[in-house]
Amino acid sequence: MASGSSFGRCYPSRCGGGSDWTTAGSLNGIVWKFRTGVAWRDVPERYGPWATFYTRFRRWARDGTFDRILRAAQARADAAGDVDWLVAVDSTVLRAHQNAAGARNEGFATRLSDGSEAD
Secondary structure: OOOHHHHOOOOOOOOOOOOHHHHHHHHHHHHHHHHHOOOHHHOOHHHOOHHHHHHHHHHHHHHOHHHHHHHHHHHHHHHOOOOOOOOOOOOOOOOOOHHHOOOOOOOOOOOOOOOOOOO
């Protein structure tokens, strides 16, 4: 996934005293978490302690590190001619049926039969 050489210029200068490997491991753990949709505590231990990359995720989201990583990756891909900047926007609007807006809180009213209609 991420290596220190490919994203090193985008990382903050001080990541809590961690080395490049732990910084890349934290980024890989964050990416793995969002790709799979698991809870922070369920990320495999090979990425390091979950609390470490959760803390880094919050810090990097606040200080704009992810924005810098994205801009650097886009600039690198654009310089290599790998980006087509054509953008398509879908403006589809869906509406719910009119009965979907005001359902009763009691649930469905059920009527018990007296048994005479079953014959």
